[in-house]
Every structure is written in structure tokens, then in C-alpha cells.
Amino acid sequence: MQGYLIFADGTRFDGTYVGSEDWAGRGEVVFNTAMTGYQEILTDPSYFGQIVVLTYPLIGNYGTFAEAAESLYPWVEGLVVHRLESQPSHHPEAHPLAEYLSAYQKPLLTDVDTRALTRYLREHGTERAVMVPASIGPDEALARLADYDLRDAVFKVTTPAPYEIGGPGPRITVMDYGVKNSILTELTKRGAAITVLPAGASPEDLAKTRPDGVVLSNGPGDPATIPEVLPTVRYALEHYPTFGICLGHQLIGLAEGARTYPLKFGHHGANHPLFDHRAGRVLITSQNHGYAVDAATLKDRYEVRLTHLHDQTVEGIRHRERPILSVQHHPEAGPGPSDSLYLFDEFLKTVTGEEGGHA
Template structure:
């Protein structure tokens, strides 16, 4: 292992040391979050929702099963960098797999290895989400300040969305996905249920949605503060007024904002594959995969919506359901990737609502 030392240097001057791995020229800068998943490091790092974030993996052993192209959630590693305690340099699962070091170098990203991730996680839990830079040993405080000043995460969605529309053929219902940073797993779950999927950029207009002739619309996950992208809300309102809608993660938050709710920043967010939720309709607990730093205040919506899902750790709103229209939103990731498959049934529920809405339209005709 290259024994070049590196530092995770926070804006308040706090520093955590480790060994630099990956691209020696990369300088990571962004928000630092911790993820509690025990597996799925490749899926986490390639999830567009992690754009602009430095990810601390709390599970102490990373890299033991290597990386595999098919496991990626997108075409790129969107996380700025990753911090781990112990790293296996070579995969133990098969010679055809790529090592974690080569994976990082392929995307020109870096990691800090050997860091006391327990102490770092305690720091984040006490201080909340903070900004930092990942720099090699010998970097001056002035240089760190220059890197910190360059952090801008306000319009992250437009950095990760598809530049143009594309289709995934299917013989079933037509589903339009508005891509705010969509994961491959979401598209896979729709496709394997037979849907014909059209993916539109985050900038899609109401006219573009109508031109795709959807039976239903999915508002995808994505990075950043939903309050910084008000220009997408007119299209969201059009979708809610005209189509069965399923909002996932950021999509859930945008539904809230479009309907008159507000959002707020969580102290250190929800990031991991072991978050318990209560499903008020099914009357059961779900263990879920999550990655978000904001939550919805749903009170202004409760004349039209009910809170369908609640987080059992902090009682935050984890999903909304319209009382009379086919609109469902979830704050977590029902497609998992990585994580438990407890809530895959929500894709079936959405498609069932969509089918019922189509049958209702035909009956009225």
C-alpha cells in the first residue's frame, strides 16, 4: 500500500489522519456523512445521491469482495471520497474482480484508510454534517481554506441528471422517470415488472412529460437540498395533477414542496441499510436503505395526505400517501441497492394503483 499520509480536514480545524489510497492528485471536498451499511460499498459510492459527499463507512472491513461493473448504480463514482478503517487490497471472491484501489483510480478518486472511523462517526453525530477536504500530508491551512471555499452543493441535481432522454423498452405500462440522480436499481425494478421506461432529465418540462405519454411517473432520488431547485416544481405539480405518481427520496421531498410543505436539514442525516420504518397501512416494520440529509414537515399537507411511513428512530416523515389520488412517496430507497428488500412491494403497489387508474379511465369512457 502507498504509505502517503492524508488528512480529512474539517472547516472547524478538526483533522483525522489516514493513509492515502487511489488517485494521488485528487483533492476531495464536500459534506462528510457516515453510512452504517455492512455491505454494498460500490453501490453506495456510485449512487448519484452521494454527489459532493465524503462518505465514512462505519463497517470496519471494506474491499474484501472487490468491485464488479454490474454492481454500480450509475456510470460514475459520485462520492467525492471514502474513509475506511480497514481495507482489503485484493478481492477474495474471484480473480476477475477489480480491487478497490483500481476502482478508485479508474474514477480518479481517493480514499483515506486506517482512520479511526468510530471517533470520526462520534464527531459527526455530535457536531452534525460538516464540510471538509481530503488532502495529502503537508497541505497548509490556507490551501485547505481555499478548497473549502470552492464547495457548492446548491444545484447538485443538475450535475448528475441524464443530459438527454432515453428509453428502456418493455411491453407493460409506460412509466416516465424524471431523473434527479436515478439509481440503476430503480430502473431495474420497473423494467423487471415489464414497464416501458422513459427517462427524462431533471429539467424536463410539463410538455416533455406529456410527450412521453406516460401511464404513471416516478420522481427519482437525487442529491442536495431540495429547496435550492424551485424551477423543477412546476413540472412536479403538473405530474401530480395528471398522473399516478411515485416519489422516491428526493422525489418525495419535491412532492412535499410542490404541495406546500417545507423541508429541513437533519443534524447528520440518514445514511445506511438498517433504518427501521413503520408502514401505517401494512401495520408492519420495514428495515430500509436510506441516504438523505433533509426531511419533510408534512403538517400543511394533512388535509390531503396522510403520513404513510414514519422513521422509528426519530419520528421523521418517511413517506406520504394522497387520501384520494394515486400518489405515493417514500423517503427511503425501496429498491435497496444496497440493503434489505423489505419494501420492494411498493413498486408493485405503485403499478397496481396505476393499473387501477387506467381501468377507471376506461370505465368512465
């Protein structure tokens, strides 16, 4: 059936709507430039409440399969593509992308001029929109944005209860603000014994896990809207080697007195270049964030470890004396290049004392 994506200013992009009329998606619209990894993108909890536009024109050609998922199910509000392949060319367990999304009642809009849509987003910035079948009029569609609110997004994607993943190595507690499977996998590969705590865990809850180190995970939404998690973040920074990833990086900045600010259209893709000032090398990285940290007020205690080479935004900070490291990108990839996997090794060496107690 025919359908369309409509923004609050009335701008409309038409296409073919795949899904039920009851599944209309609404949310912030972001574009991702990755050529592969669409299932990882769809299942990344950081995309909660967002409609994702994939700029690569051919999507679905290798289908979907369980091993590629970053969480239990897709968190996106909807997916927009130029051309959808209905029959995947992959191993026998692969399922068509449209079938996968339909199983979770997530709408898809295909046959869209995604180049024009991306240009609109680059010009106007991240905007809210609604994705509906053509049988729903524009006024009715836009009315669905009235109660759209992402302020509690983290608490909708976090684990409802603590859980553990066994391992022979150091005890790592992961604060789950929307953690991806790939982060847990990289820690497990390195032998960590993992405890995962819900986003609302208190400092006392964290202390009870007796960690050797703490990871503050990725997650969705504006970090400034969840000040209630900052006491636990501060407790982690004061007591344990700590590694922040994406939202975790932003929360460290806020906990230490910095401010965060929105980017015009965010960084979403698998080919973003960073410079690691400590290692003296350029990294090609996986990114998914709409906010950045202004580190100006932190420079008496922190050094800028990583810088984005496109817009010079701060992509990582490192405490000058304490074992604290945080990065804005996704070193675990999922999807994307593995250039910065060494940051997990660096963190765990700090935990075990091999780095002299400094991240």
C-alpha cells in the same frame, strides 16, 4: 502516503492517503452504517459532492464488479475507511476497491479512526471538510472549500438527454434527478416501458411521453434549492399516478406546500426501521438522505404512510384521494434489504387500475 481529513473548525483525522495529490476531495462528510454494498454507495448519484465515511471497519474484501454499480461511475468526492483490503476474495472479475476508485480519480483515506470520526459527526452534524495528502498544509486544504456549492447538483448528475428502456407493460416516465440503476431495474422487472427524462424537462416534455405513471427519482442536494423543477412535479401530480422516491418524495412535499428541513447527520445506511401504517408492519430499509419533509401542512390532503422508528420523521406520504405515493427511503435497496419492494407493485397496480385508482 500519509494524508488527513480536515474540517472547517480545524478538527483533523489522519490516515493513509491513496491517490494522486491532484485528487483532493472536498464536500459534506456523511457516515453510512451499511456493512456491505460500498460500490453501490459510491455510485449512487445522491452522494454527489459528499465524502463518505463507512462505519463498518473492514472494507474492500469482495472487491468491485460491474454488476454492483448504480450508475456509470462513482459520484462521491472521496471515501474514508478504517481498514482497506487490497486483495478481494471474490469471483475472477472483481477488482480491488482502491484500483476502482483510482480509475475514476477519486481519493481514499484508510487507517482512520472511523469510530471517533463518526462520533464527531453525530455531535457536530453534517460538516464540510477536505481530504488531502499530508504534503498539503491545512490552510491550503481548507481554502478549497471556498467555492464549494451543491445548489446545481441535480443538474450535474441527471441524464443529458431522454432515453428509453423497452418493456411490454405500462408506460412509466422517470424524472431523473440522479436515478439509481436499481430503480430502473425494479420497474423493468415488472414489465414497464420506461422513458427517462432529464431533471430540467418541462411539463410539455413530460406530456409528450404520454405516460401511464410517473416516478420522481432520488438525487443529491437540498430540494429547496431547485424550485425550477417544481412546475413539472406539479403537472405530474395533477395528471398521472405518481411515485416519489427520496428526493422525489421531498419535491412532492414542496410542490404541495410543505417545507423541508435538514437532519442533523442524515440517514445513511441499510438497517433503518420504518413503520408502514397502512400495512401495519415494520420494514428494515436502505436510506440515504440529509433532509426530511414536514408534513404538518399536508394532513388535510395526505396521510403519513411511513414513519422512521428512530426519530419519528416522516418517511412516506399518501394522498387521501389521488394516486400519489412518496417514500423517503429507497425501496429498491441497492444496497440493503428488500422489505419494501412491494411498494413498486403497489404503484404499478395503481397505474393499471388494479388498486382502484388510489396509491
